[in-house]
Amino acid sequence: MNIGILGAGNVGKRLGTGFVKSGHRVVISSREPHNSKHVSWRQEAGESGDIASFEEAARFGEIVIAALPWSCLKNVLEAIDPVYLKNKTVIDVSNAVHFDNGPRLLLHDTSAGLIVQKLLPESHVVKTLNTINDKIMIHPNFKEGSPIMFMSGNDNSSKDQVRALLKDIGWTTVVDLGDIRQSLLQESMMLACLISEIQLQSPGSAFALLRH
Ligand SMILES: NC(=O)c1ccc[n+]([C@@H]2O[C@H](COP(=O)([O-])OP(=O)(O)OC[C@H]3O[C@@H](n4cnc5c(N)ncnc54)[C@H](OP(=O)(O)O)[C@@H]3O)[C@@H](O)[C@H]2O)c1
Numbered sequence: 330m331n332i333g334i335l336g337a338g339n340v341g342k343r344l345g346t347g348f349v350k351s352g353h354r355v356v357i358s359s360r361e362p363h364n365s366k367h368v369s370w371r372q373e374a375g376e377s378g379d380i381a382s383f384e385e386a387a388r389f390g391e392i393v394i395a396a397l398p399w400s401c402l403k404n405v406l407e408a409i410d411p412v413y414l415k416n417k418t419v420i421d422v423s424n425a426v427h428f429d430n431g432p433r434l435l436l437h438d439t440s441a442g443l444i445v446q447k448l449l450p451e452s453h454v455v456k457t458l459n460t461i462n463d464k465i466m467i468h469p470n471f472k473e474g475s476p477i478m479f480m481s482g483n484d485n486s487s488k489d490q491v492r493a494l495l496k497d498i499g500w501t502t503v504v505d506l507g508d509i510r511q512s513l514l515q516e517s518m519m520l521a522c523l524i525s526e527i528q529l530q531s532p533g534s535a536f537a538l539l540r541h
Contacts, residue, residue, distance in 0.1 A: 333390025
């Protein structure tokens with residue numbers, strides 16, 4: 330599958346490499362696709378990976394992943410011709426947080442996922458992967474067991490696509506929380522995970538569900 334990634338930061342590059350290694354073709358994107366900071370990623374990705382502008386990545390992707398800081402996500406999405414995102418699954422991994430006096434959610438009574446869906450009314454937004462540090466986003470392995478990943482979105486066939494993609498990068502237990510309004514839960518869970526990591530001095534944690 331062709332995957333376009335908006336962003337070439339920690340998450341964009343991590344997912345880009347993960348999806349290339351699992352057999353997909355990927356275009357990540359940046360304001361400066363030719364900047365030398367991207368050379369090593371391009372070399373590692375090989376023929377199945379490339380880096381381009383945001384709009385070119387959106388056009389390329391059969392599925393598009395929005396992997397940008399909350400502070401610029403709206404502006405980037407609004408600058409892309411909506412025709413390139415129309416009827417596509419758009420995965421939103423973003424978190425709207427600020428770090429003054431400890432991490433806090435920026436949004437109240439709404440969520441980044443909901444806002445992204447409102448910005449892209451003709452796309453099928455699926456929220457996922459926002460609760461996990463990029464360093465353990467691909468094939469997460471813990472000696473205690475397998476972590477779970479949550480997703481939410483309004484379109485069931487888009488969620489099926491995302492479930493398959495998550496499986497490709499090692500997420501075997503994916504819980505569908507419901508429609509995109511449930512992204513509010515996922516964004517709160519991210520914060521709970523982040524604060525737990527700080528309290529327990531245990532970076533690189535993930536959620537698991539203990540079952541009988
Ligand atoms: N990092 C994690 O572990 C993690 C985990 C889960 C979810 N998330 C969420 O995923 C999203 C991406 O996180 P990240 O860590 O990958 O962020 P990041 O490394 O800071 O992302 C940098 C990317 O954002 C672009 N960017 C920065 N400012 C911009 C602006 N003003 N206009 C346009 N593009 C701009 C950069 O473009 P240039 O290349 O042009 O500089 C680069 O592609 C965030 O919403 C974050 O909360 C992060």
